[in-house]
Amino acid sequence: MSKIVVPLASGFEEIEAVSIIDVCRRAGIEVNVAGIETIDVVGANQIRIKCDCLFSDINFDNVDMIVLPGGWGGTNVLASNVFVQNKLKEFKKDNKYIGAICAAPFALHRAGVLNENYTCYPSVEDQIRQNGYTDNKKVVIDGKVLTSRGPATAICFSLEIVKLLEGKEMYETLKGGLLADFC
Amino acid sequence: MSKIVVPLASGFEEIEAVSIIDVCRRAGIEVNVAGIETIDVVGANQIRIKCDCLFSDINFDNVDMIVLPGGWGGTNVLASNVFVQNKLKEFKKDNKYIGAICAAPFALHRAGVLNENYTCYPSVEDQIRQNGYTDNKKVVIDGKVLTSRGPATAICFSLEIVKLLEGKEMYETLKGGLLADFC
Numbered sequence A, B: 001m002s003k004i005v006v007p008l009a010s011g012f013e014e015i016e017a018v019s020i021i022d023v024c025r026r027a028g029i030e031v032n033v034a035g036i037e038t039i040d041v042v043g044a045n046q047i048r049i050k051c052d053c054l055f056s057d058i059n060f061d062n063v064d065m066i067v068l069p070g071g072w073g074g075t076n077v078l079a080s081n082v083f084v085q086n087k088l089k090e091f092k093k094d095n096k097y098i099g100a101i102c103a104a105p106f107a108l109h110r111a112g113v114l115n116e117n118y119t120c121y122p123s124v125e126d127q128i129r130q131n132g133y134t135d136n137k138k139v140v141i142d143g144k145v146l147t148s149r150g151p152a153t154a155i156c157f158s159l160e161i162v163k164l165l166e167g168k169e170m171y172e173t174l175k176g177g178l179l180a181d182f183c
Helices: A014-026 A072-080 A082-093 A105-111 A151-166 A168-178 B014-026 B072-080 B082-093 B105-111 B151-166 B168-178
Strands: A003-008 A030-035 A040-042 A048-050 A065-068 A097-101 A139-142 A145-148 B003-008 B030-035 B040-042 B048-050 B065-068 B097-101 B139-142 B145-148
Touching: A003 A014, A014 A030, A014 A048, A014 A151, A014 A168, A014 B014, A065 A082, A065 A151, A072 A082, A072 A105, A082 A097, A082 A105, A097 A105, A097 A151, A105 A145, A139 A151, A145 A151, A151 A168, A151 B151, B003 B014, B014 B030, B014 B048, B014 B097, B014 B151, B014 B168, B065 B082, B065 B151, B072 B082, B072 B105, B082 B097, B082 B105, B097 B105, B097 B151, B105 B145, B139 B151, B145 B151, B151 B168
Parallel strands: A003 A030, A003 A065, A065 A097, A097 A145, B003 B030, B003 B065, B065 B097, B097 B145
Antiparallel strands: A040 A048, A048 B048, A139 A145, B040 B048, B139 B145
C-alpha cells in the first residue's frame, strides 16, 4: 500500500487539501493528514479539520510522497518551518515523490526542490521564477515533482498522484467515479 | 448578507461538503456548517470536520438556503432525520432555496421537495424517478431547487448557488479565482 503525508498548517486551502485526501483514500492510498502546529487546524475559509497526527510525529521511512495543499497562510508556514523544509530536501535527495498545488510550489522553491518545469496559482510564479513556469496545464510532472494550479484543478492533481502511485487502471476508475471528465 | 446551512452527518462526501462551504464563504455568504448527530463529524473518507453548531440549534428565520452534500452514509441520515425532513418541507412551502448534490437529491425526494427536473449521482435516479432526470448537465435548477451530480461537479454547483444568492458579478469573479473554467 502506498503512503502519503498531507501537512496542514493554519490557513490551508480547504478544497485543495480535502480533494487530495479524499481522492487518494478512494484509491486505497494510506493518507496521513498531519498538522504542523496542532492537530486541530483551521483553513483559509474557517473550515476546521482534525488531523490524524502531528507532522513531527511521523516516521517517514515508508512514506512515498509528501503533498502540500495551497492557501497562502498554510504555504508560508510550510515555507518557513525547518522540519518541513528539511523533510522536503530529504525526499528530493532520496528520489521520492513531492507534490504541491496553488501557492504551495513556493514552499518547494524555498526548499530548493522544485524541478525546472512547474505550475502554480497565477501570479505565484512572480515569487518563484518565470523560467519553466507553465500556465496551460492543470498539472505539471517533472521528474518526481508534481505541481498544480488551484482549487478547481485539485481533483485532476489528485488523480495524477493516483496514476503515479496506483497505476492507470485505478486512475481511470476513480476519474469515472468522481465524474472528472475535464481532467 | 445571504445565509446558508450545510448539514453534515456521518459519512458525508468531503469534497462536496467542503467545496460548498469554501466557495460560498469566498462569496461572503454566511455558511453555518451544522452537525446532525454531533459537532465532530467523520466523512465517507475518514476526514474529520468540526461543525460550527448543531442543526437542531439553528434559528432558520434568516436562512436563505439549505444545501445537502452527498455521500450515502450522510444522505441516509438526512433522508430519515425528522427534523431535517421537516425543515426541507418548510423551506419548500416558504419558497426558499434548497440544494442537494450526488446521493443527496434522494433526501429531497424523501421529503417530497424535489421539483420535476433534477440531476444526481449516476444510478441514484433509480431510487428517485427516471422522469425529469437529466444526466447531461452539471447543475439543474428547477424553480428554487438546485441539484448536481458528484465530487467533480461540486465547485460548479457551489458557483451556481453564488450566482443565485450574490449575483452574476460575484459568480464570474469567483469562477476566475478558482480557475473553474470548465463550469
